[in-house]
Amino acid sequence: MDYSKLDYEKLGFKCGLEIHQQIEGKKLFCNCPTLNSKEKPDIRFERRLRAVAGETGDVDKAAKYETRKAKKYIYEADSRDCCLVEMDEEPPHPINKDAVDVCLQVALVLKAKIVDEIQVMRKTVVDGSNVSGFQRTALVAYDGSLETSKGIVRIPTICVEEEAAQKVETTKDYTKYRLDRLGIPLIEIATGPDIKDNEHAKEVAEKLGMILRSTKKVKRGIGTIRQDVNVSIRGKNRVEIKGFQEIRTMPAVIEREVKRQLSLKKKEEAHVRKVEPDGSTSYLRPMPGAARMYPETDVVPLKPDLKNIGAVKLISDEAKELEKIGLSKDLAYKLVKSEKKELFDQLVKNRNVKPSFIAETLVSYTPEILRNYKGKDPFRIKDEHFIRIFEALNKGEITKDSVMELLVDVASGKELIIEKSKAVSDEEIEKEVKKVVSENKNASVGALMGILMGKFRGRADGKKVMEILKKNV
Ligand SMILES: [Zn+2]
Numbered sequence: 001m002d003y004s005k006l007d008y009e010k011l012g013f014k015c016g017l018e019i020h021q022q023i024e025g026k027k028l029f030c031n032c033p034t035l036n037s038k039e040k041p042d043i044r045f046e047r048r049l050r051a052v053a054g055e056t057g058d059v060d061k062a063a064k065y066e067t068r069k070a071k072k073y074i075y076e077a078d079s080r081d082c083c084l085v086e087m088d089e090e091p092p093h094p095i096n097k098d099a100v101d102v103c104l105q106v107a108l109v110l111k112a113k114i115v116d117e118i119q120v121m122r123k124t125v126v127d128g129s130n131v132s133g134f135q136r137t138a139l140v141a142y143d144g145s146l147e148t149s150k151g152i153v154r155i156p157t158i159c160v161e162e163e164a165a166q167k168v169e170t171t172k173d174y175t176k177y178r179l180d181r182l183g184i185p186l187i188e189i190a191t192g193p194d195i196k197d198n199e200h201a202k203e204v205a206e207k208l209g210m211i212l213r214s215t216k217k218v219k220r221g222i223g224t225i226r227q228d229v230n231v232s233i234r235g236k237n238r239v240e241i242k243g244f245q246e247i248r249t250m251p252a253v254i255e256r257e258v259k260r261q262l263s264l265k266k267k268e269e270a271h272v273r274k275v276e277p278d279g280s281t282s283y284l285r286p287m288p289g290a291a292r293m294y295p296e297t298d299v300v301p302l303k304p305d306l307k308n309i310g311a312v313k314l315i316s317d318e319a320k321e322l323e324k325i326g327l328s329k330d331l332a333y334k335l336v337k338s339e340k341k342e343l344f345d346q347l348v349k350n351r352n353v354k355p356s357f358i359a360e361t362l363v364s365y366t367p368e369i370l371r372n373y374k375g376k377d378p379f380r381i382k383d384e385h386f387i388r389i390f391e392a393l394n395k396g397e398i399t400k401d402s403v404m405e406l407l408v409d410v411a412s413g414k415e416l417i418i419e420k421s422k423a424v425s426d427e428e429i430e431k432e433v434k435k436v437v438s439e440n441k442n443a444s445v446g447a448l449m450g451i452l453m454g455k456f457r458g459r460a461d462g463k464k465v466m467e468i469l470k471k472n473v
Pocket residue numbers: 027030031032081082083084085086183
């Protein structure tokens with residue numbers, strides 16, 4: 001059978017996503033900062049965990065699976081972002097309201113209904129990634145929706161929960177975790193099984209990611225957002241895929257999973273799979289059941305307060321506004337996704353400078369300096385440097401070509417001296433043109449231009465030089 005062209009609808013493809021995104025600020029149930037420290041640990045202790053029965057009375061299947069492997073858990077942490085709460089030696093503090101507010105903001109964007117009261121629950125976790133043996137989670141909103149190019153995708157739940165500890169080492173005898181990550185607030189968004197095909201999954205993941213980043217209150221970088229994808233086709237059990245490194249790999253991974261399910265010879269149990277670096281997936285563990293939740297009585301329920309929840313300006317809307325002032329779609333997105341949008345808003349007040357040139361400079365100077373100017377440090381360049389350089393450009397004191405040159409100076413640790421790049425006056429250009437023309441009697445216009453631009457080294461506008469040159473040959 002040829003699976004090269006999959007008809008997702010015909011196959012009874014069902015797919016939903018779960019997005020976990022770390023929120024900036026303090027931890028969810030204590031005052032620790034969320035540094036995600038990787039420094040040498042000054043806290044170290046050991047525990048053994050066992051599976052406990054959930055509220056339905058049975059021990060969860062996934063929990064049993066982990067306990068069978070019963071072993072020692074070693075915990076390490078940096079005391080700067082870990083306290084007795086993470087160590088399970090002190091009860092949780094009241095829930096971090098700022099983190100809840102971020103979830104409320106997102107809930108409003110997704111047109112979800114906000115719960116009357118946020119009740120924290122305990123979710124059994126027995127792989128040792130939570131010292132207490134459970135993860136705290138709370139429903140914040142439900143029944144939301146996301147508009148996509150292929151129809152509405154339902155958002156049944158939006159939760160706030162605590163991040164688990166990070167596994168750093170597994171041996172036959174023990175598993176070692178870093179506790180620094182434990183307790184970082186996460187927003188968890190689950191979609192309904194409304195995703196139509198593999199490309200659609202990517203679109204939904206990207207859109208949710210965009211909404212989350214639009215709050216400007218979520219963490220950025222590798223490992224701060226995770227997408228789990230649930231996939232099944234007609235007649236087969238659901239498989240949950242974890243560990244996507246990049247969203248763009250999602251369509252290929254899903255396609256491979258559908259083909260794998262198609263090629264199954266016998267019935268397979270629902271289970272969790274993990275994405276491998278080559279885009280294939282491998283068995284991780286059984287699917288966790290519903291026996292995992294019970295109320296957390298140590299945390300007082302919180303009434304959501306929408307009074308001070310500001311509206312989120314979506315990155316996609318911001319990008320559209322930038323397109324209106326002449327930025328390409330690609331550049332507009334790059335800029336709003338970068339941390340330079342605020343600086344751009346300030347620099348764009350220099351009316352004589354094209355907004356697209358400002359944007360291009362802001363999104364490209366770091367990679368360009370790192371690539372082309374070895375040993376220079378673009379992180380030396382501060383907002384004030386940009387402000388001075390673009391003001392000079394606006395007044396015509398320097399040319400566009402000098403902008404990068406000046407930035408490289410700053411990146412080299414030199415003082416920013418605008419004077420040195422001051423644009424050459426028309427009179428000076430004319431004088432130099434006459435001199436060069438007389439010295440190079442048989443040279444072509446192109447060759448003369450080359451000589452002249454080499455002399456001015458970015459301090460004169462090429463168009464102007466050409467104009468004056470043409471008058472003098
Ligand atoms: Zn703490």
